[in-house]
Amino acid sequence: MQLSPSVTIQQTDTGLEYLAIESALCSATIFLQGAQLASFTPKDQAPLIWMSEDEDYQQGKGLRGGIPICWPWFGVSQHEGWPIHGVARTSLWRAEEVNEHDDHIEVSLSLPMRSVDKTYWPHSTELKVVFHLSTTLKVTLTNTNVGDSTIELTQALHTYFPTSDITATQVDGLQGSQFIEFAEGPFEQNEVVSFARETDMVYTQAAPMQHIRTPEGTIAVGREHSTSCVLWNPWIDKAKRLSNFQDEEYKTMLCLEAGNVMEDKVVLEPGQSHSLSTIIYWL
Numbered sequence: 001m002q003l004s005p006s007v008t009i010q011q012t013d014t015g016l017e018y019l020a021i022e023s024a025l026c027s028a029t030i031f032l033q034g035a036q037l038a039s040f041t042p043k044d045q046a047p048l049i050w051m052s053e054d055e056d057y058q059q060g061k062g063l064r065g066g067i068p069i070c071w072p073w074f075g076v077s078q079h080e081g082w083p084i085h086g087v088a089r090t091s092l093w094r095a096e097e098v099n100e101h102d103d104h105i106e107v108s109l110s111l112p113m114r115s116v117d118k119t120y121w122p123h124s125t126e127l128k129v130v131f132h133l134s135t136t137l138k139v140t141l142t143n144t145n146v147g148d149s150t151i152e153l154t155q156a157l158h159t160y161f162p163t164s165d166i167t168a169t170q171v172d173g174l175q176g177s178q179f180i181e182f183a184e185g186p187f188e189q190n191e192v193v194s195f196a197r198e199t200d201m202v203y204t205q206a207a208p209m210q211h212i213r214t215p216e217g218t219i220a221v222g223r224e225h226s227t228s229c230v231l232w233n234p235w236i237d238k239a240k241r242l243s244n245f246q247d248e249e250y251k252t253m254l255c256l257e258a259g260n261v262m263e264d265k266v267v268l269e270p271g272q273s274h275s276l277s278t279i280i281y282w283l
């Protein structure tokens with residue numbers, strides 16, 4: 001099915017539907033499950049997004065790569081047995097709109113709340129994501145409180161980035177912020193970050209822009225309405241325990257995740273909205 005000149009709807013062999021974008025400015029894929037962007041490549045440039053070679057695109061399982069949407073909680077829930085990173089990434093979203101312009105394409109999806117188990121999220125909330133696709137990628141996740149009581153949530157746009165060599169990769173722009181590592185801290189980030197071990201840091205009061213320096217070039221990663229972000233690489237041991245992840249793939253990826261976590265959680269009074277954005281491009 002053709003939705004606009006550059007956007008078609010397609011299906012994997014396993015039956016997962018996705019929007020395929022092939023425009024003069026970029027190519028991209030966005031799955032209805034999880035509203036998960038799985039690839040994004042600006043025209044004549046290298047891919048900006050990483051996906052595991054082992055991903056097998058199963059229903060009800062978050063994809064190992066792309067941009068999983070973590071909602072309405074980030075990380076491990078305080079309720080035992082609840083799924084890590086919430087329920088949005090495994091739920092079926094609805095494609096709402098595709099608007100094609102000369103200089104960008106906008107694709108929006110929403111999460112039908114009837115498909116979210118009320119045990120996990122009993123509140124009346126509208127959740128929408130808009131992908132703004134050109135030679136840059138902007139993703140905006142908007143929560144609106146349509147109920148009559150205050151809601152609180154944590155969330156993240158959990159972007160996987162590619163590199164040809166994690167040991168030759170650095171993240172610049174986190175200096176000056178505080179981080180929590182494996183539930184300890186806060187510690188002060190004094191230097192550019194390099195990778196030589198498992199990295200799982202939650203940064204607070206982080207500057208709105210970081211630069212990932214890889215052997216292939218520098219990726220700019222911006223955030224709006226977010227003062228927290230997460231930096232993750234599983235390294236050798238955890239790589240072996242991860243689903244849909246090859247043992248050696250920790251060498252070729254890292255996650256830098258735009259967040260609203262910890263003290264940066266989203267608090268919405270009835271009628272209020274909040275939009276979290278991430279902006280990604282090759283410098």
Ligand SMILES: O=P(O)(O)OC[C@H]1O[C@@H](O)[C@H](O)[C@@H](O)[C@@H]1O
Binds near residue numbers: 075084085200230243
């Ligand atoms: O394997 P999952 O559920 O996709 O999570 C991947 C990682 O996501 C990161 O955001 C967390 O900080 C890590 O602790 C976690 O391992």
